[in-house]
Amino acid sequence: MINYWLLKSEPDTFSFEDLKKAKNQTTHWEGVRNYQARNFMKTMKKGDLVFFYHSMKKPISIIGIAKVVKEFYPDQTQFDETNKYYDPKSNLDNIRWFMIDIKYQTEFSAPITLDELKSVEGLEEMVLLQKGSRLSVQPVRKEEWDIICSLRKTK
DNA sequence: GCCAACGTTGGC
DNA sequence: GCCAACGTTGGC
Numbered sequence: 001m002i003n004y005w006l007l008k009s010e011p012d013t014f015s016f017e018d019l020k021k022a023k024n025q026t027t028h029w030e031g032v033r034n035y036q037a038r039n040f041m042k043t044m045k046k047g048d049l050v051f052f053y054h055s056m057k058k059p060i061s062i063i064g065i066a067k068v069v070k071e072f073y074p075d076q077t078q079f080d081e082t083n084k085y086y087d088p089k090s091n092l093d094n095i096r097w098f099m100i101d102i103k104y105q106t107e108f109s110a111p112i113t114l115d116e117l118k119s120v121e122g123l124e125e126m127v128l129l130q131k132g133s134r135l136s137v138q139p140v141r142k143e144e145w146d147i148i149c150s151l152r153k154t155k
Numbered sequence: 156g157c158c159a160a161c162g163t164t165g166g167c
Numbered sequence: 168g169c170c171a172a173c174g175t176t177g178g179c
Contacts, residue, residue, distance in 0.1 A: 034174075056165060132172040134164045
């Protein structure tokens with residue numbers, strides 16, 4: 001039994017293309033600084049699948065699929081004063097922030113835009129589409145996953 | 156524990 | 168660039 005997720009990223013910071021070009025096509029998902037997102041991340045298991053979503057920049061869309069290859073472990077950037085994700089309130093006795101590793105799986109033949117998703121039947125309750133929703137790590141139901149995958153071929 | 160002030164996200 | 172929605176902080 002695997003679970004499904006959606007990860008948001010600003011392509012100017014880290015794009016799906018960056019993931020594809022990364023060593024082993026794998027990256028650690030650093031910088032999550034929201035408790036709800038962190039809590040979801042801590043439940044992600046090896047083998048779970050993830051939609052990679054580009055926010056902020058058009059086309060705002062789900063662009064491909066990645067796989068969880070390493071479960072949560074401490075995000076070192078929280079301890080690095082020079083890093084933009086530095087958190088002075090975190091310490092080794094009480095680690096606040098964690099990350100996972102994901103690996104490129106496949107990409108859709110064309111991005112599935114937010115506008116399109118809004119018009120698809122069966123996705124009305126998707127977390128991504130809720131008003132004011134801004135969770136950067138969010139669960140996706142299997143039914144929603146299957147509907148979205150049926151919209152495009154993968155490469 | 157309340158809540159005002161402030162900061163961030165992210166679609167538009 | 169705007170701003171609504173949401174999250175966090177900190178004084179009381």
